Amino acid sequence: xxxxxxxxxxxxxxxxxxxxxxxxxxxxxxxxxxxxxxxxxxxxxxxxxxxxxxxxxxxxxxxxxxxxxxxxxxxxxxxxxxxxxxxxxxxxxxxxxxxxxxxxxxxxxxxxxxx
Amino acid sequence: xxxxxxxxxxxxxxxxxxxxxxxxxxxxxxxxxxxxxxxxxxxxxxxxxxxxxxxxxxxxxxxxxxxxxxxxxxxxxxxxxxxxxxxxxxxxxxxxxxxxxxxxxxxxxxx
Numbered sequence: 346x347x348x349x350x351x352x353x354x355x356x357x358x359x360x361x362x363x364x365x366x367x368x369x370x371x372x373x374x375x376x377x378x379x380x381x382x383x384x385x386x387x388x389x390x391x392x393x394x395x396x397x398x399x400x401x402x403x404x405x406x407x408x409x410x411x412x413x414x415x416x417x418x419x420x421x422x423x424x425x426x427x428x429x430x431x432x433x434x435x436x437x438x439x440x441x442x443x444x445x446x447x448x449x450x451x452x453x454x455x456x457x458x459x460x
Numbered sequence: 461x462x463x464x465x466x467x468x469x470x471x472x473x474x475x476x477x478x479x480x481x482x483x484x485x486x487x488x489x490x491x492x493x494x495x496x497x498x499x500x501x502x503x504x505x506x507x508x509x510x511x512x513x514x515x516x517x518x519x520x521x522x523x524x525x526x527x528x529x530x531x532x533x534x535x536x537x538x539x540x541x542x543x544x545x546x547x548x549x550x551x552x553x554x555x556x557x558x559x560x561x562x563x564x565x566x567x568x569x570x571x
Contacts, residue, residue: 349503351503378558378559380559380561385563385564386563386564387464387549387561387562387563387564388504388549388559388561389561390558390559390560393558401558404558436503436504438559443555448506448509449559450506451496451503451504451505452503453501453502453503454502454503
């Protein structure tokens with residue numbers, strides 16, 4: 346059973362370009378969470394999705410950022426018109442549910458560098 | 461609101477030394493508490509967890525006890541190894557699965 350798969354592992358974008366980060370959850374998991382880790386900081390929650398629905402996007406910037414988790418295919422975190430401050434590691438986690446004992450498993454992250 | 465405060469690093473220890481990384485929390489309701497470990501270039505791995513007061517989580521020689529009276533979840537290990545060098549994150553969750561993380565503590569163990 347493969348773990349949470351994120352790609353690409355490393356992404357370099359020039360200011361103003363778009364970044365698309367992909368996350369394939371573990372088999373059987375329908376809940377996906379995106380986190381951002383700035384250098385030397387902890388992870389900050391961005392958005393929580395359950396198949397085709399955004400459940401909680403309270404941690405996601407209102408502009409330029411969007412997330413989706415379509416019925417088929419991976420979850421996508423999209424950052425439009427990237428700026429230097431978007432440089433960070435973006436981690437995806439997935440879980441089977443939200444009940445106690447349904448642990449969230451993390452991917453290896455995508456490290457975005459904006460030049 | 462929910463927040464986690466953990467001991468700032470970096471922490472450098474000699475092999476076989478005793479480790480304590482402090483973690484305290486503020487939460488609405490009754491959170492579950494976690495320690496995650498991040499090895500260089502990797503994602504986070506769950507190290508241990510506790511879901512209610514006085515529970516002790518343990519794994520790979522690491523332990524942490526959920527102390528409601530002091531709102532703490534300190535991580536301990538009796539004898540660290542070089543392979544334990546990593547960043548350790550304390551986290552909590554209430555309700556849905558979105559976790560609140562501390563800022564992380566970098567541990568370096570030298571031979």
